[in-house]
Amino acid sequence: MSALFSWYMAYYLAWPLVHLRQAMRNVAQGRFDTRVKPIMGRRRDEIVDLAEDCDRMATQLKLLVDAQQHLLHDISHELRSPLTRMRAAIGLLLQSPERLEMLERIERESERIDTLIEELLTLARVQGRPESLDTEPVDLMELLADITEDAQFEAGIKGCQVRLEAPPSFISRVNGELLYRCFENVVRNAVRFTRASTEVLVVAQFFGSGDWLVVRISDQGPGVEGHRLQSIFTPFERGTEQANAGFGLGLAIAQRAVEMHGGHIVARNQAQGGLSVEVTLPRRE
Secondary structure, rough: HHHHHHHHHHHHHHHHHHHHHHHHHHHHHHOOOOOOOOHHHOOHHHHHHHHHHHHHHHHHHHHHHHHHHHHHHHHHHHHHHHHHHHHHHHHHHHHHHOOOHHHHHHHHHHHHHHHHHHHHHHHHOOOOOOOHHOEEEEEEEHHHHHHHHHHHHHHHHHEEEEEEOOOOOOOOEEOHHHHHHHHHHHHHHHHHHHOOOOEEEEEEEEEOOOOEEEEEEEEOOOOOOOOHOHHHHOOOOOEEEEEEEEOOOOHHHHHHHHHOOOOHHHHOOOOOEEEEEEEEEEOOO
């Protein structure tokens, strides 16, 4: 009887492990629809918990792979358009060498591709782990002042203003380059979409006994459709009326950079019109 009981216990413990091993092999081969828990029946033990973890892992891997495939599809589409225009310009230039405007077209499309590649590299960088960030003490008020000063030049072309209202100093241990790109992308978006002869307002305030910084960038443009207030932070997300307004990577980079610093970013339509993007960051010692 004891031998039979021992055999039964060994079988009871071993057979689910065989299924788990096979499931791991299936997932490793890309079959992410593999599920183990339904096979376990009514048993309730640590092995079932492990099966649930295995199923969650397979689901998460499928989501990540699908997102990667979608991103690669979008990238190929974004690169194909300027390359097609460049090939057309080169063809016309070969037929009529005197058409110098074709050279200008080629130069513009080359710059567009270079910008896209730079933004893709930045996006890939901010997909990393927060602990991998190189950080140093940075005065975020000085950083915002530099960004608004640079943005004012661009705004001046369309007769707009960029105004900064901020406390004297907020020093935090951050990656200055990533947060510079974050705030620059948001401010430049605001300048791009605000109406002519209006103002982009950048307001920075302390919150929670000075341990948090809230930066609100508000424009006086058309705003964003309510159902897109979340999706505008998705890579390559652009409205139909914004087909030529950048690549749709700026806000995706901004969101990930903020999250890597333990903060969050949200967009809201203003009651008086325009879009307001709010960035909240903790002070990091």
